[in-house]
Amino acid sequence: MKPKKVRKKFSYYMANVGITGLVLFAILPLFWTFYVSLREEVSITRYPTMLTTKNLSFLAYTHIWRDTNFPVLIRNSLIVSSMTVLLSLVLGTAAGYALSRAKFKGRQGVLLSYLVIRLIPGVLLLVPIYIMMYKFHLLDTYFGLTFAYTTFTLPATIWLMKGFFDSLPPDLENAARVDGCSRLGAMWRISLPLVLPGLAATGTLTAITAWNDVLFAIMLTSSNKSRTWPVGLREMIGEFQLPWQLLTATAIMSLLPVVIGFALVGRKMVAGITAGSLKE
Template sequence: MLDERTGTQKALIGLGGFVILFWSAAPFFWQLSTSFQEDVALTSETPSFLPNPWTWVHYTNIFVDKQFHIYLRNSAIVAGLTTLFCLAIGSLAGFALSRLQIRGRFGILAAILSVSMFPQIAIVGPLYLLASNLALLDTYMGLVITYVALGVPLVTWVMFGYFDTLPMELDEAARMDGCTPFGVLWRIILPISVPSLVTTGLLAFIAAWNEFMFALAFTSTIDHQTVPVGIANFTNLYYIPWGDIAAASIVVTIPLVIMVLVFQRRIIDGLTQGAVKE
């Protein structure tokens, strides 16, 4: 009976996993198929999942005609800088609130979290005026500062939660050896927090990589526009290039998939470590 129940449970788990995989991966494979189909096939009455014939014209269009590599470069610069600054500021803030004796730290955390709860549409106008007065429109720095302000609350909360699970004996032993608070963070806490840093950094990177509203409002030329804005620029009044958009979406998704696959072990460790407070 136990073996039959175990076999049934395994079958149900396998079926559930297949359903989740199909639900998550099917849109990606449909986009992949679309990116290799000709425009005539995409507008036919009977759609086909498999391209017939195959074509690379959409990838040629986005990189040769639409200069999509420039948008990719801009997104990589903005998202990379955003991730570095978010991790630096969020780690310092999370460490200070978790490991140092700061009065009213939970009130500070609540204030930090409340900042991130404002709808983007409600703050894009004031931030636009501020960026305009500071000559930050159509610059990398204007986007990076905005994304860091939006990403630091999440990073601070996640790192605070992780640091709070580490035993205080680590700090005490390091201070007995002459470490300053910053030395404790740099030499002791951060090296053992790599999984959490990787997980949090990836979340910050993906958020900056996919952000559209501020990138659309703050940039006006291809020199600083990011990938979401670049894809939006593909369309015109009378024509939507579905094949080019599908090809661009595949190209944009591949770096994120590679990052997740490369760091999957670190991501799993970051999500599970600290779940039990010692």
């Protein structure tokens, strides 16, 4: 019994060490980015790895918010991300429910086609999407970016929502239909409230994809009318300059909406991911 207890205690400590290492590996870069954003540009250039508490200030954040177009870019990113989440969830929920409940010939082929689309690198579709947006006069618009992002977020949304609906027993909907509810009514009144955690998880993943994209934002926008924050961050880099203070401050500020979003839907997101892995 004693050797077993020793082995158990050793494995317990090793697990804690591993978890602590992973946490530090994830958090330390964020702390370092925040620390660099507080330093002066001259100090960063001369002593990039120096740790000091002298001359730390939030001047970079004030400058970015007051003297640059960053607030406009953040607003554009919020609008585009919200539109992408809304469109993906509406279409993906309907398609996922249909593929989960309906049994028809070619159903597996449809699911496989969505998976294949998701596996195609975005750069391969960049030129066709650009031509299509140009012909429909959607360049440099919110809708152009939203449709481009939905092209890649919708297949994953369909697969995720199908998994969430598969985890629900069909008997609940059948009982509602016996009581006079239509198929659409049963989905709206019975199934959707039960997969709200799944909707939160899927919406969060979709929002992060749209929020962080830079490839399509560069190609499909040409002005601050619809340009998003990753493009603005890239434009801060000049040919002969690399303003680390402003770049790191912008990166930290761009994380705030994501952190707030996780704080609001974090529990539902975890519950949704867990529910999607189970099937009654």
